[in-house]
Amino acid sequence: MKVxxxxxxxxxxxxxxxxxxxxxxxxTFFMFxxxxxxxxxxxxxxxxxxxxxxxxxxxxxxxxxxxxxxNNKILHNGQDIxxxxxxxxxxxxxxxxxxxxxxxxxxIVLVRADGLADTGYVQRVIQVCQKNGLVNYSLRAVVRxxx
Amino acid sequence: xxxxxxxxxxxxxxxxxxxxxxxxxxxTxxxxxxxxxxxxxxxxxxxxxxxxxANPEEDPAFPKVLRMKxxxxxxxxxxKFDKGDEIKVSPPVFTDGMKHSDKVKxxxxxxxxxxxxxxxxxxxGMFGTGGPPGGAAATEVELDxxxxxxxxYVIQAITAVSxxxxxxxxxxxxIEKIKFKPKLSPAAK
Numbered sequence: 001m002k003v004x005x006x007x008x009x010x011x012x013x014x015x016x017x018x019x020x021x022x023x024x025x026x027x028t029f030f031m032f033x034x035x036x037x038x039x040x041x042x043x044x045x046x047x048x049x050x051x052x053x054x055x056x057x058x059x060x061x062x063x064x065x066x067x068x069x070x071n072n073k074i075l076h077n078g079q080d081i082x083x084x085x086x087x088x089x090x091x092x093x094x095x096x097x098x099x100x101x102x103x104x105x106x107x108i109v110l111v112r113a114d115g116l117a118d119t120g121y122v123q124r125v126i127q128v129c130q131k132n133g134l135v136n137y138s139l140r141a142v143v144r145x146x147x
Numbered sequence: 148x149x150x151x152x153x154x155x156x157x158x159x160x161x162x163x164x165x166x167x168x169x170x171x172x173x174x175t176x177x178x179x180x181x182x183x184x185x186x187x188x189x190x191x192x193x194x195x196x197x198x199x200x201a202n203p204e205e206d207p208a209f210p211k212v213l214r215m216k217x218x219x220x221x222x223x224x225x226x227k228f229d230k231g232d233e234i235k236v237s238p239p240v241f242t243d244g245m246k247h248s249d250k251v252k253x254x255x256x257x258x259x260x261x262x263x264x265x266x267x268x269x270x271x272g273m274f275g276t277g278g279p280p281g282g283a284a285a286t287e288v289e290l291d292x293x294x295x296x297x298x299x300y301v302i303q304a305i306t307a308v309s310x311x312x313x314x315x316x317x318x319x320x321x322i323e324k325i326k327f328k329p330k331l332s333p334a335a336k
Contacts, residue, residue: 050306051312056188113298116298118294130194135193136191138190138192141189142185
């Protein structure tokens with residue numbers, strides 16, 4: 001006996017709505033979580049950790065970011081520079097600051113030094129900053145064990 | 148005349164494929180570009196150009212000295228606070244293929260933590276009965292470090308003297324006036 005096949009094929013449509021919903025939620029989550037840092041933090045520098053380093057409150061004032069790598073070099077615009085060159089550059093920047101009517105004494109020097117850099121080198125760089133009239137320093141560390 | 152509309156059974160199918168493609172591309176972009184950033188905190192210190200060196204015997208406001216000696220590799224060898232005893236510290240021991248986080252733990256090994264822990268207790272004890280006049284706010288600590296000492300220990304020393312994190316997360320401040328010794332010690336030269 002011949003069996004007649006029915007013409008109506010069952011449709012295999014999947015409901016995409018939950019997947020699209022989830023994907024949009026994920027995108028929203030990543031967009032909010034993605035933090036665009038206001039400080040150009042160099043990934044080469046591994047900051048030492050501290051339990052009591054205070055995360056910055058409010059908008060910082062005039063900042064001068066000083067990054068010192070583990071190889072005892074100052075990182076400036078992606079380049080390694082030595083203290084002598086840094087001194088010249090800083091002098092120029094302080095002069096520009098003064099011309100713009102800004103007081104270098106109000107500038108905060110943000111010291112981002114690698115935990116393996118030599119203390120003597122960090123001190124030497126700070127001395128150069130002191131010589132150029134900078135008095136406020138903020139030593140950066142990674143906040144650890146916040147319990 | 149009445150015009151009869153034909154019953155429309157036309158289904159409007161939206162083609163979702165391009166949208167899903169774009170959405171997944173966006174998702175992939177965010178997944179790859181996201182980089183967990185450690186929260187950074189700071190220690191704010193004021194360091195003007197050092198004035199004339201005062202004599203510790205004559206000047207009562209002379210800072211408490213925290214002396215940190217380094218071994219030939221720059222690891223902390225000993226630490227001494229004010230007139231206290233010198234505390235010896237054992238250097239870190241690294242093994243091959245050690246992860247960065249494990250290296251950091253090893254640099255701040257138990258003997259380092261104990262040494263700074265005892266200095267922290269001493270500083271806390273100073274502000275009880277018989278502490279310096281004016282308390283923590285009037286006291287200053289001067290860090291006297293060997294020049295090749297790893298900077299990590301400076302942050303550990305500042306952590307030990309400048310405050311304490313309470314169980315509720317608040318920080319109780321201790322000595323906040325911290326400075327580096329302007330002239331490096333003979334070993335540092």
